[in-house]
Amino acid sequence: MANLRKIRSHIKSVQNTQQITKSMKMVAATKLRRTQTAFGPLRSFAEKSGAILAHVCGGETDNVYLTPHPASKTVCYVLIVGNRGLCGTYNTALLRYLEELRAREARDCILVTVGRWGRDLIGSAGIPLRRNFEVSDTPKADEALQLADFLRALYREGEADEIVLVYQHFRSVLAQQPCHKTLLPLERPESAPPPEGVIFEPDRASLLESLVDLYLNNSVHAALLEARAGEHSARMTAMTSASDSTEELIAELTQELNHARQAAITTEISEIVGGAAALADKE
């Protein structure tokens, strides 16, 4: 009987775990949907600003963010990790990818992290951490702006000669892939000649400045959204497989419980039969 009770309480605790993993999966799915809907307006904005940027940046016009520093000595990695764990290999794969990047890099490295996960872990990995940003689960435009402003200042003041975003590229809900993308210096877009007789107000250089700002904010925002979408889908996948395993475990335990119960019943019957036979013998 003691065994039966033990199995029952085990099943109960597995059921509780299953409830948690199932609800975490649902929460992740909702957050994923919210993040994905934010992509639409961002994309049309990016297309439009890219087209105007191509018109403006042609010719002699120059901008501090379009010009690489003469001597490139320091590279700043911006690592966008998740806010939480329990999302499979999402975070650890990214960390491993960063290590590989660093191993190939001869220049000095500084690090800016985004996301709550693994702050201490990164600190102990021996890369000087410049700053940590916390970004919500569906990154807002002003959070992206804060980060972009900070990165612009790093580049402008010469603290970093190249700024590289390191994050998980969102290929699909089931597949994310670590990737890196150079944010600064900006790659000069292929210039398209502006339409005939277009008026620039106040002038090309200051227009370019506004545009580059918009473009950078947008790139940072897009990377943040992409990374978060990846995090939510990784967590969704992890929680789905966790729920499936608990299902299997419950089935196994139920079978074990039935066996034990059957064995108990059999013992009881044979005891009764034995008892009855003994009484019959007496008579």
Add this chain to the structure above:
Amino acid sequence: MDKLHLTVLTSTETVLDRRADYVNLPLPYGSLGILGGHAPLLCALGKGVLRCTGEEGAARVLVSGGVADVQQNEVTILASSAQLLPDDAER
């Protein structure tokens, strides 16, 4: 006179999308009025209130920074941030 088509975009939403007769843009120094048939124009925006009037009614949008693109009666505003103001806020 030709009608303008005004779109105000930010990275998170389309704030305004309507036909208008007249659009007034806030520039870093002063403001600029656009009527139908305006010459192609690319301009940087300052902080201020963008106004438009037309058959679909008047609207005011608070913008802070960005660029405006005017081409063939299409006025596209790419703003760092934009907020549609309620009609009665002025009174």
